[in-house]
Amino acid sequence: MSLVALSELLGAPVRGATGAVLGRVREIAIAPQDHPTRIAYLIVRTADGERVLPSAVLKSCGSTVRTADDGSAWEKYSASDGVLLLKRDLLDQQIIDVHGRKVVRVNDVELDSTPVNSHVVLSVVAVDVGARGAIRRLTKGIVPSFTLRTLLARIPPRVIPWAYVDLLETDPARRVKLKIVYEGLSKLHPADIANIVEDLPHAEREAVFETLDEEVAAEALEELDPKVQVSIVESLDSDRAADIVEEMDPDAAADLLGELPEGRSGEILNEMEPEERQEVAQLLEFGEHTAAGRMTTEFVAVGDHGIVDDAIEALRQFEGSREAVATVYLYNVAFKIVGAVPLVKLAISPATTPLSQLAEPAVTCTADTPDDDVAALFDKYNLVTLAVLDEHERLAGIITADDVITMLRHRR
Amino acid sequence: MLSRLKHWRARLLLLLAVIGPGFITANVDNDAGGIFTYSQAGAQFGYSLLWTMIPITIALIVVQEMASRLGAVTGKGLSDLIREEFGFRLTFIVMVTLIVTNFGNVVAEFAGIASSLELFGLSRYVVVPVAAFAVWLLVVRGTYASIEKIFLTASAFYVTYIIAGLIAHPDWKAAAFATVTRPEAAGIRNYGYIYMVIALVGTTIAPWMQFYLQASIVEKGITARQYAASRWDVILGCVFTDVVAWFIIVACAATLYANGHHDIGSAADAAQALRPLAGEYAYLLFAAGLFNASLFAASILPISTAYAVCEGLGFESGLDKKFREAPVFYWLYTVIIVLGAAVLLVPGLPLVYVSVLSQVANGIVLPLVLVFMLMLTNDRELMGTYTNSRRFNAIAWTTVVVMVLLTVLMLVTHR
Numbered sequence: 001m002s003l004v005a006l007s008e009l010l011g012a013p014v015r016g017a018t019g020a021v022l023g024r025v026r027e028i029a030i031a032p033q034d035h036p037t038r039i040a041y042l043i044v045r046t047a048d049g050e051r052v053l054p055s056a057v058l059k060s061c062g063s064t065v066r067t068a069d070d071g072s073a074w075e076k077y078s079a080s081d082g083v084l085l086l087k088r089d090l091l092d093q094q095i096i097d098v099h100g101r102k103v104v105r106v107n108d109v110e111l112d113s114t115p116v117n118s119h120v121v122l123s124v125v126a127v128d129v130g131a132r133g134a135i136r137r138l139t140k141g142i143v144p145s146f147t148l149r150t151l152l153a154r155i156p157p158r159v160i161p162w163a164y165v166d167l168l169e170t171d172p173a174r175r176v177k178l179k180i181v182y183e184g185l186s187k188l189h190p191a192d193i194a195n196i197v198e199d200l201p202h203a204e205r206e207a208v209f210e211t212l213d214e215e216v217a218a219e220a221l222e223e224l225d226p227k228v229q230v231s232i233v234e235s236l237d238s239d240r241a242a243d244i245v246e247e248m249d250p251d252a253a254a255d256l257l258g259e260l261p262e263g264r265s266g267e268i269l270n271e272m273e274p275e276e277r278q279e280v281a282q283l284l285e286f287g288e289h290t291a292a293g294r295m296t297t298e299f300v301a302v303g304d305h306g307i308v309d310d311a312i313e314a315l316r317q318f319e320g321s322r323e324a325v326a327t328v329y330l331y332n333v334a335f336k337i338v339g340a341v342p343l344v345k346l347a348i349s350p351a352t353t354p355l356s357q358l359a360e361p362a363v364t365c366t367a368d369t370p371d372d373d374v375a376a377l378f379d380k381y382n383l384v385t386l387a388v389l390d391e392h393e394r395l396a397g398i399i400t401a402d403d404v405i406t407m408l409r410h411r412r
Numbered sequence: 413m414l415s416r417l418k419h420w421r422a423r424l425l426l427l428l429a430v431i432g433p434g435f436i437t438a439n440v441d442n443d444a445g446g447i448f449t450y451s452q453a454g455a456q457f458g459y460s461l462l463w464t465m466i467p468i469t470i471a472l473i474v475v476q477e478m479a480s481r482l483g484a485v486t487g488k489g490l491s492d493l494i495r496e497e498f499g500f501r502l503t504f505i506v507m508v509t510l511i512v513t514n515f516g517n518v519v520a521e522f523a524g525i526a527s528s529l530e531l532f533g534l535s536r537y538v539v540v541p542v543a544a545f546a547v548w549l550l551v552v553r554g555t556y557a558s559i560e561k562i563f564l565t566a567s568a569f570y571v572t573y574i575i576a577g578l579i580a581h582p583d584w585k586a587a588a589f590a591t592v593t594r595p596e597a598a599g600i601r602n603y604g605y606i607y608m609v610i611a612l613v614g615t616t617i618a619p620w621m622q623f624y625l626q627a628s629i630v631e632k633g634i635t636a637r638q639y640a641a642s643r644w645d646v647i648l649g650c651v652f653t654d655v656v657a658w659f660i661i662v663a664c665a666a667t668l669y670a671n672g673h674h675d676i677g678s679a680a681d682a683a684q685a686l687r688p689l690a691g692e693y694a695y696l697l698f699a700a701g702l703f704n705a706s707l708f709a710a711s712i713l714p715i716s717t718a719y720a721v722c723e724g725l726g727f728e729s730g731l732d733k734k735f736r737e738a739p740v741f742y743w744l745y746t747v748i749i750v751l752g753a754a755v756l757l758v759p760g761l762p763l764v765y766v767s768v769l770s771q772v773a774n775g776i777v778l779p780l781v782l783v784f785m786l787m788l789t790n791d792r793e794l795m796g797t798y799t800n801s802r803r804f805n806a807i808a809w810t811t812v813v814v815m816v817l818l819t820v821l822m823l824v825t826h827r
Contacts, residue, residue: 092495137500200487201486201488235635
């Protein structure tokens with residue numbers, strides 16, 4: 001096997017079985033439907049127009065491309081949506097480096113040619129994003145290729161293996177044909193996804209959010225700057241936006257919808273499942289800069305006569321965010337909040353301990369408490385969660401510490 | 413009554429909302445290079461270069477509109493687009509050219525800082541290193557964003573030129589007439605005259621502004637749908653810039669040129685134009701304004717150059733990255749500032765001359781950048797329905813041809 005760079009292949013003369021030059025390489029194509037990395041064909045510019053050189057007749061690939069035939073059987077090239085053209089779609093374009101968790105620009109593409117039986121198999125192995133590819137592109141045709149090779153060999157390569165490359169494609173139909181599903185991206189931490197998305201142009205952002213799994217998309221969306229959130233959701237159709245918003249924390253969803261133009265947030269609400277819609281709509285009615293505007297309605301509360309096991313069971317059933325389970329709230333027969341049990345205490349107590357023995361007084365506030373006072377409460381009592389009570393002293397929702405940190409940071 | 417009040421408030425808010433990237437770019441455009449070039453044009457040629465103002469304004473609006481439309485539609489910076497559409501080698505050439513011309517502009521900004529503070533008797537050997545370090549820190553620490561508004565507000569200084577122009581009792585009829593008449597044909601044989609025309613175009617339609625404006629539009633997240641409002645921001649900014657430019661020329665023509673003072677050797681000379689307004693204190697006013705304008709542009713130019721170059725060539729960039737993560741970005745930024753400031757330490761450097769020269773370089777490079785912008789804005793695959801109109805193409809291509817011709821003429825007439 002040997003490595004050859006895309007920029008070396010482009011423009012390289014193609015010689016037939018007799019040694020005669022048949023044309024020059026113009027493009028290199030992968031058909032992802034057939035094989036994800038293997039080159040399907042080369043497009044060769046010949047005296048008789050652009051022709052398709054099937055990879056099965058390739059004999060060698062380097063600064064000269066040799067074929068086993070004489071080119072008479074090559075078909076005329078006609079543009080096709082379903083193939084990835086390495087020069088047009090990859091060279092100089094931005095891609096997501098899944099391993100390095102960032103957006104990078106492709107300087108060159110590395111291909112591997114391995115002899116199999118009588119021909120060579122050409123496949124993509126990596127994209128070059130470092131100085132080596134850049135200098136090769138810059139000096140090609142100016143410096144003799146032999147000198148260039150020895151020079152380039154001294155530069156440490158910066159390549160991303162093909163398996164860690166996620167392509168960016170804004171056309172949904174083409175995404176399907178090229179099998180672009182952002183598999184690598186969706187496995188990253190939502191905060192990393194958000195970081196990557198912030199580096200992308202808006203059409204590409206939209207493409208990512210159209211394709212990602214709803215749950216992953218929702219978590220990533222929450223991590224984004226509010227302004228970016230709004231622009232992404234505005235660009236999605238209401239149906240898709242609703243699917244994602246449903247998966248978000250209700251408080252984050254309410255904040256987001258509150259920032260959207262009224263007509264638009266109404267459309268999205270309409271598309272949502274009734275249960276989620278109700279929760280979010282409720283939160284939307286409160287002022288954004290009050291406790292109610294900050295709180296989430298997903299929390300864990302159990303009766304005050306229960307035992308530790310009851311609380312653990314409630315935690316098992318709970319589907320809300322991880323931050324919300326830090327405290328289990330206790331209510332009495334009238335559903336008034338009478339105490340709070342930190343998660344730690346549950347973890348270290350025997351399963352049959354009555355919860356009332358573990359309870360601490362719950363720190364609470366009313367729905368209209370302003371942001372500043374909420375932050376002050378967290379500071380004063382070193383809280384992880386704060387209970388927000390309605391007019392009947394029932395638990396309306398809770399505010400978690402991460403929300404307060406976000407709120408304080410955004411204020412600067 | 414109440415409804416009318418509300419109506420007015422809504423209008424005012426709309427206007428304030430419109431003040432965005434276009435207006436800011438336009439203000440930065442009246443930097444040290446700009447002030448010196450317009451002053452010199454008025455002092456050297458009186459009213460006779462005023463005819464350039466209307467064509468320049470039209471070209472400026474067209475070019476700036478193209479840059480902001482490119483940004484809004486594609487969500488990408490100008491150097492990104494050049495890279496994606498024209499490949500590595502051409503991008504490299506454009507980027508090297510951009511670094512060289514922008515470097516000239518940075519030198520001009522430091523010249524502005526040096527000469528404004530020299531009016532207060534401060535030595536440039538102290539002022540320039542301190543200013544360079546301050547600018548470097550300001551941007552790297554991220555404090556720039558919070559003081560941008562201070563710079564913008566202080567830009568109100570330009571209004572003093574309008575007032576000075578009014579008080580100087582210029583020959584309004586002659587000035588107005590000179591603005592709308594065709595230039596005299598004799599000008600094309602005069603090297604100094606062509607040099608100044610190129611400088612005027614170069615300072616008003618600077619190549620770096622297009623990169624900066626497009627980047628700001630992208631940064632602000634303006635998309636094709638919200639684009640209509642931005643267009644007004646751009647037009648307003650361009651008109652404001654050129655009204656100020658017109659008054660600087662007129663003020664200098666009415667004071668310096670009229671008194672036979674045809675060459676501006678230093679900031680002290682240029683400050684004389686404000687004498688009708690501020691009398692003995694003219695130099696104070698001028699120094700404060702020039703200092704603000706220079707520092708404003710000096711905070712923007714090096715960093716916007718570093719962004720454009722790194723994005724085009726594919727290096728990590730961004731102030732949110734650590735030095736280790738984006739070494740090229742930080743080094744480029746630092747070197748532009750340090751070397752730009754170092755040039756000022758050359759003893760006896762003619763500050764005004766160097767500033768105007770950097771604007772001539774802008775004018776020479778402009779067609780190169782414009783050709784790329786034109787090809788991009790006419791690319792249907794890229795722009796969809798937002799491609800250039802025929803009229804826009806005509807204006808922009810004319811600008812390209814005229815600038816190339818002027819450059820050739822300048823070289824031919826040079827002896």
